[in-house]
Amino acid sequence: MTTPPSPPRAEPPPRATPQDPGAAPPALRVRDLTICTASDHTLLSGVSLTVAAGERVGLIGESGSGKSLTALAVLGLLADNLTATGQVDVAGEHDLLARSDRRLAPLRGSLVSMVFQEPMTALDPLVRVGRQVAEVITLHRGPAGPGGGAARAAGRRGGRRAAARARAVELLAEVGLPDPAAAAHAYPHQLSGGQRQRVMIAMALANDPALLVADEPTTALDVTVQAQVLELMGRLVARRGTGLLFITHDLAVVSTVCERVVVMKDGVVVEEGPVADVFADPQHAYTRRLLAASTLPPRATVLREAEPPAGDDVAGRAGRAPAVRLVDVTKRYHRSGGVVVDALRGISLEVAAGERFGLVGESGSGKTTTLRLLAGLDAPMSGTVEVAGVTLAGPAGVASARDVARVRSDLQMVFQDPRGSLDPRMAVADIVAEPLLNPANRRDLPEAATRAGRAGLVREILAAVGLPDDAATRYPHQFSGGQRQRVSIARALVCRPRVLVADEPVSALDVSVRAQVLDLLARLADERDLTLVLVSHDLAVVRHLCDRVAVMRSGEIVEQGPTERVWSAPRHAYTRALQAATPVLASAR
Amino acid sequence: MRTRVAWLVGQVAATLAVASVLVFLVLRVLPGDAAVVALGVNATPDALAQWRADHGTDRPLIAQYASWMGGLLRADFGTSFVTGRELTPLILDRVQVTLIIVGLGMLLALLVAVPLGTLAAVTHRSATGTLIAGASQVGVAVPNFLVGVLLVSFVAVRARWLPAGGWVPPAVDMAEFWRHVVLPSVALGTVQAAIITRYVRSAVLEVMREDFLRTARAAGHTRGSALVRHGLRNAGVPIVTVVGVQLAAMLVGAVVVERVFVVPGLGSLLVDAVQQRDLQAVQSMVMVLVVLVVAVNFVVDLLYTVLDPRLRVVGR
C-alpha cells in the first residue's frame, strides 16, 4: 500500500472555488446534470462541477461511472438516444444544453474542445490527418467570427488554408509526432494508436480553447510522450487561462497535472476537492479503494521465485520450447507518395511457453505491428516468425492458411482499439461467444458445443472482467470505453487460449477494475500455463505482470531481459528515460 | 506500378476477348433466322441461300468469328446484315447520343439524389425523412414511359416550351440540341434520382453513427455540415458503385425514354437490330457495351481507391 501519508484535515476545502472570481467567468460550470436513456434509464444524476479559468480539474472514477458522458454533455455531443437536463455554462456562454446544434457548433472547437477517449475511430478514415487538423483551424477563422465566413474571399481562403496546413504540421510537431510533415500526410489507419491520439490532441489544441476537455488523452502514449503532451497542455492552460477538465484513470497523472479532482461513481459525484487533500484523505470509500488499487506491486515481490536465468539475450525458460520466436523480423509500410515507414527493423525475441512477456516502448515503435505478426494478421518483410510451434513466416515464405488457423486456435488477441474491433451490429454476448464458434478454438471446452454452454461461458467471463449482467444483450456503442475494453478482453479469454497477445488491454480501465482484470490474467496464466505477450505503456502494469520485458524504440528492441533487472538496472538510455518520465502518485507538492 | 498497369491492361484485354467469344456464340443460338427476317415471308430457298452467301452467314462459325474479330481489331464493325450500312459510324453516333442523355440524366439524378438522400437519412425518423423515403420508393416504381409521357404532355404539348421529341446533334445546332436534350435527360434523371436517393439514404445512415462525425462536430461542424464534409465521402463507395451499375443499365435501359422522345440512341438501335436478327450489328453493339461497362467499372474501382485510402494498395 502506497497511499501517500497525509495529515488529516480539519475541514474540507472550499468547493469549486474559482481562482479569480472577479476576473473571468468559470471555464465550465455544470449544474445538476442528469442524463437518461430513451428507455428512461438514468445514467448520470445531478452532477455538478466547476472548472475555473486556468484551472486544471481531474475527473476520475470507476469505469462506466459517467465521466465520458459528462464530457460529451458539455459539448452537446451525446448520442442520440440520450437526453441531458441541467445547466452547462462554458466561459461565459450560458446554458449550452438549451442551444440548438447550429448555435452550439461555432463554440465547439474554438471555445471548448475535446480529446475523445477512443482515438482510433474518432478520426475520419478517408482524410489525411494534417487536413483534419487544419480543418479545425479554418473552420473557425473567418472575419465573420467563429464558424462564420460566408463572405470570405476565395483568394484569402486559399492563403488561409495554406497557413492552416502549416500550423497543423506545427501542432503535430508540438504533440511529439516524429516527422510531422510526413505524418500530416498520412491517413489515420497508417498511424499507430498513440500517434492517432496525438493527432486528436493537436485538433483539440488547435484553436486555443477556453475550455479543454480531455477524455483519457494519454492512454496510448508511452510515458515520455505523455510527459511531453501533458507539459504542452499545461503550457496552454497557463498561457490562455484555459480551463482543463482532465478525465483519466491514472491517479499519478492526476496528481501531477491537476489542482482539483472530482471523483465519480455510478453516475454521481462522490467526492471532490484539491488533489492533495482528496488523495491524502479520501472521504468516500470508493476513493479509498481507488487509491489503494492505484499502485501495483511488482511481480518480483509477488513471486519470490528463483530468478529467471540471467542474461539479456534471447532465451526462454529453461527446458521449454519457445511459444513465440521472432528472428530478425523486419516490416515496412508504404504510404502514399512513396513514403516508407520501417515499423520493425530486425527484431528478435523469444517467449517461452507459460512465460509472461511485456513489450513496452515508444508510441509508434512497432509494438502493435509485432503483435499483428504473431497473430498472423500480417506478414513480415523478412525474418522468421514462429508461434506455438508453427512457422508463420520464414525463409520458406509465409505459412498456409491451415497453419495460420492452427496458430490461431491456440492464440487470441486483444486489440488496442476496442471500439473498432467490436462489430457494431452484434450484441456483446455474440461478440464474446464468437471464438467459441470455431470447434478448433474450444478443444478444451466441451460445453461450448451447445448454445447454452456457450452462454454460460460468456456469462462467466463477463462477470470475471467486471461487466454488469445486462451487458450481454447490449451493443458496443452503449458502453463506456473501459467497458468495451473489457468486452474485448472477455472475447480473447473466453476460449482459454494458450497464447494471449494483448495490446494495451488495460489502458482504459480505472485502477480498481484494472487490478481485477490483471488478477484475472495472472490467475489464468498460472492455472492454464498461458503464454502472455503484453503491450503496455504502463510500466507498472508490465512490472506487475511480466517475467520478462523488451523495450522498443523506432522499430528496434533496445533492451530486453527479466523485468526486475530491466527495472532496477536499465542499460539503455531510453529505458532510463522511460523510467524517469513515469509519473508517480505524489501528494507532496 | 508498371506491373500494375500491365495487369490491368491484360485483365481488360482478356475480359474483352472472352466476352467477344461469349457474345458471338450466344447470339448464334438466338431463335430466328436473319435471312428470313431480311427477305420476309415470301422468300424462296434460293433467295435465302443467296442472301446467306452474300452475308457470309453460311460460313463456319470460326471463320465468321475470325472475320468479325479482324474487323473489331481495326475498329471496323463491318456492315449491317439488314441495312447494308457501315456499322462503325452508325454505332459510334448512337453511342454518342446515348452517352449524352445518360450522362446528363445521371448528373441531374445525382444533383437531386445526393442532397435528398442525405436529408432523408438525417431525418429518417421524422415526417420529412419518411416523406422523402416514400417518394423515392414510389419513384422507383414509376415507369420511365410515364414520366416521359407526362413531361411531354405538359412541357411540350400543353405549354409548347420544348419540342416533344427528336434529336439535333450538338454539332448541327447547339441551341436546338439543348432544347431537345432537356426532356429526355430529365425523364431519365427523375427515375434515376429516385433510385439513387434510396442508396444514398442507406449509405448515409450507415455512416451517421460513426465516431468521427462526432469528432467533426466537436471541431465546430454542425450535424449537417459534418455529414456533408465527412459523412458523404465515407458513404461514397456504395454510392459510386450504384452510379456505375445504373450507368451501365441505362446505356441500354434508356430505350423506353429513347422511344418516347424519339432519341436515336444505342438502346433503340440495339432493340431494332435484335428484332431484325442483325447479328453483325448486335454483336458489335454488345461489344461496345462491354467496353463501356468495363470502362465505367474500371473508373468506379479507381474511384474506390480515391475515396477510400484503405482500399489502396500502395507500391505494389
Next chain:
Amino acid sequence: MHPQLVIGAVLVALVVVVALVSLVWTPYDPIHAVPANRLQGPSAAHWFGTDRFGRDVLSQVMVGARLTLYVGVVAVGIAALVGVPVGIVAGMRGGVPGTLLMRGADVLLAFPGLLLAIILGAALGAGTTTAMVALGIGAVPAFARVARSGTLQVVHTDYVLAARAANRSAWAIAWRHVLPNIAGILVVQGSVTYGLAVLAEAALSFLGLGTAPPTPSWGRMLQESQQFLGVYDHLAIAPGVAIAVAVLGFNLLGDGLRDVMDPRLKGMR
C-alpha cells in the same frame, strides 16, 4: 415498433391477402371480354372501371397481385442468392478469383437484358418463370457489385481483423460480419430490383417472353394504358397505384428491416 416496418408489413400483407382472395373470388371473371362494356369509367358496378375489352379492372388488379409477388420471389431471389455471394467472395478474396468474378459480372452487366431474355426463352421455353429467371440473372451483376463494394469496406475494419484473429473462417466472417454490415444497402438493392422487375416483366411479356395474355399483369396493364392516358386515366391509375403499393410496401419493409437490424439506430427519435 418501427413505423416504416409496420406500414411496410401492412402493405405487403395487403398484397398477399388480395392475391390469396383472388384465388377463390374476384368480382368478375378477369379475363372474360364483354365488348359492350368497353372503356367504362369507375362506377358502382366496376369500381375501377373496365378496360378496352370490357373486362373489370378491379378483378384484373386482384389477380395481378399473384404475379407481382412471384416476380419478387423469383427475380429478386435469384439475383440476391447468386449476386451477393459472388460479390462477397470477390470482395473478400480479391486477387485473381475476385477479378475473374467481377469481370464476368461486368460482361453480364453489359449484356442487354433483352438478349438474355430471348436466349433464355429459346432455351427454357417462354413463360413467366423464364422471364423472372432472366430478370434475376440480369440483376445478378448489380447485386454482385453492390455486395462487393460493401465487402471491400467491411473487410478493412478492425472487427473483421479481430474475427480473423479469433480464428474464424472466411465463411463465418462473411456470414456473421460482412453480410449483416452490408445488409442495409442490399435491402435497398433488393427493393429497387423488385420495383424494376415488376415493370420489366411487362416489357418482356410484350415480347412474348413473359406472362402470356390474358393472364393479368400489373406491368402490362400499366403499359397498355399508355395510349389511353388523358382520356381513360383509370386504366393507368389502378395498376399504377397497385404497383406503387406493392413496391412501397416492400421498400418500407426493407427500410424498416434495415433500420431495425442496425443496433446503432435503435432508440433514436
Next chain:
Amino acid sequence: ACTAGSTAVDPSPGPGGGVRTDVTVAVAAEPVNLDFTTTSGAAIPQLLMNNVYETLVKIDQDGAVVPLLATSWDVSEDRTRYTFHLREGVTFSDGSAFDAADVVASFDRVRTDWLNAIKGKMDVVARTEKVDDHTVRVTLDRPSNAWLANLGTSVGAIFPSDLDGVDLRTTAIGTGPYTILSVRPGDRIVLAGRPEYWGGPAPLTTITVRYLSDPTAAVNALRAGDVDMLFNAASGDQVRQLDALGTFQVVEGTSTGDVLLSFNNRVPPFDDVRVRRAFAYAVDRQAVMDTASAGYGTQVVAMVTPQDPYCEDLTGVYPFDPARARALLAEAGQQDLQVTFDVPNLAYATTAAELVASQLADVGVRVRIVTDEFPAVWLDKVFTRHDFQMSVIQHSEARDLLTVFSHDYYLGYDDSVVAPLAAAADAGSPQEYVDGMRRVARQIVDDAGGIVLYLAPTLIVADPALTGIQPNAVTESMDLTRLAWR
C-alpha cells in the same frame, strides 16, 4: 363493304397566308434500307413508290389502273403482248433520261437480281423488248389479268438501266417527284422535291418523314406541332381521341392490310372444315375491329379489298353466331377443344387475340395464347416451320388472296379446287377474271381456311391546312405526291 374508302378530303380554304413548302410526316415503321429488290417489308416501298420510284402504270385511289410512265398501252388479241408507249422528257434523279432501255433492264433485273419474293409476280413475263426509245413490248407466257395491276406495285418500279456501282440499299434513283435528300437511321428520311419532275415541280420542296415507332410519341409530336401529319402512326383509340379534339383533320382510308385469323389447315383440329367454320361463327369480327382498331377499318371476310375489281360483300357468310359454332364443334366431336394461339407481339394482334380467345372460350374452346416475337420468332416458327395451330397477322400486300391461300403457304390451305379456278380467271377476259376471282373468294371463304377479322384502315391525322392527302393505300405506297399546303 365494297365501297372504296374515303377519297382525298378537300376542306375549304382557311386563313393563313404563309406558304409553307415543307411538311413533316410521321410514320411508324422505318425502312431498314432503301432496297426493296432484296429486302422485304412494307416500309421501303411505302416510302419510295410513287414518291421516288415510278411505274409504267399506277393504281389510282379507286383501284383503277391509270397511266404513269407509260402514256398508253396496247394489248394484243390473245392478251399476251403488251406494248407500252412511254412518256417522253422524263429524267431520273441522277439526271439521266428515261427510255425504253430502262424499262427492259428493270424488268429483266427482277428475274436476275431480285431476292424479294414478290418477284414472282413477274414470272409470267416471257420477255421484254425495246421497240424504240419510247416503246416497250412485253410478252407474257400466258394471259394474266393480275399482271398489269401488279405493274403498279413495287415490282414494276423503273430503275435506271445502268446501276453499276450503285448500292440500292443506300441510294434510290427514280423518276418520281421526290428524291432522297438524307437518311438518318432511327430518326428520319428527308425527301427533296425535284424541280425538273416531268409532271411539273413537286408541290413541296421538302418532305421529312419521321419514324416514330412509339404511337404515343407520334401523337405527342403532332400535338406539339413537331409533325404535321400522322400516317398510320397512331392507334385507332388514339386517333379517336385526336378526332375528339377537333383541331386536326382525321382521314380514314382503306388499306390492303387484311388482319387474318389463320388456321393451320394441315393439323388437327383445323384439318376439319367444321372446326374452322365453327371458329368463324364464334368470333364477333365487328367487336374485334372495335377493340383492336377503335372501330376504324372495314369489315370484309375474304382477303379482297374494296378497290379490287372482284370485290364482293361476303360478310354475311359468317354472322356472329356462338350457338352455331357450338353445334359445329359438337358435330366435329370437339366439345373439349384446346388450341394454342401463336400471336406476334404486335399491338393490334395481341389485342385482337385476347378478344378472340375470350369469344372462343364462350363456345367452349380453351385458347392458350403464346406471344411470338415479331418478326424473327413468328416468321421462324409459324411461317417457316408451320409449327402452330392458329395465328393472327395482318397481310399487307395488295391482291394477295391467291398467295395466302396457296398450298405451300403457312396456312397449308388445300387449294386443289381454287388453284385451277384462279388460273383460268387470270387467263380469261377481264369479265371472266372478275367472275372467276369471285368464285375463288367465295370458295375460300366457304372453306374458312382463314378468316379476315377486318381490313385495317389507313388512318391519317393531319394539320387541317394540309391538302392532297391520299388516304387509300391501294398498293404498299404512301403516296405523298400531291401533298401541299393550302
